[in-house]
Amino acid sequence: MENNNYFEKLNFKALVEADGNERIQDKLNIIGVFLGTEEHITLEQMYRLLREKGYDYEPEFVRQCMKRMVDLGFAQKKQFESQPVRYEHHHLGRHHDHLICTKCGRIEEFANEDMERLQVKIAIQQGFHMLQHRMEIYGLCSECLTQRRPLMPLAMAKNGERVVVREIAGGMSARTRLADMGLRTGDHIEIINNNGMGRLILGHDCMRLAIGRGIAQKIMVSLDDEDRSTVCDEKN
Ligand SMILES: [Zn+2]
Ligand SMILES: [Zn+2]
Ligand SMILES: [Zn+2]
Incomplete structure (x- = not known):
């Protein structure tokens, strides 16, 4: 591993020297720290890691150096949904x-x-x-x-998850309201949209159902482990 980094650093040095002779050692320190971590690292984490190693570089310099590492094929920039931009190693000829x-x-x-x-x-x-x-x-x-309890409020279910209604807390009135919507214990539902605020959109019996967050706290569900893909005919 160490050896690998040595040649990568040498390769990087040759390429950045061609950019001009500015702050070569600083750039080498940055790539050294980057190659030494196996994380998918954010810029924030990179500044922190550099400071821990005793390098107090200005964020803009680090950002530019990371960008250069991407351009030169030493790093890859990744952005996963709802996460900040991250950098990871770019190993030639390897993909994951x-x-x-x-x-x-x-x-x-x-x-x-x-x-x-x-x-x-x-x-x-x-x-x-x-x-x-x-x-x-x-x-x-x-x-x-494993941290999740077998029974959880529907409000905690994630988008795309399929669950089974196990219990409806909150007395007769809640049960009646849900029964009016066609939702009963034992029903299988799919979470279409639960963004943590406002109403939840559920797929139930080939229909989309919107229910309030308050009542979704009262519906206790468990994960649906039956592998059933319901085919819904589109009826207009
Ligand atoms: Zn990766
Ligand atoms: Zn792939
Ligand atoms: Zn996790």
């Missing part, structure tokens, strides 16, 4: 994709040859010459998943 936890923000990497081949095949079938792609899987990491 990501799993992103929507709860804690954890980023995991994976590489799968079958998946890569399949993507090329799909592109060819559509008459595409594939240049690049991004495969990002959003969900809950194993740690966040």
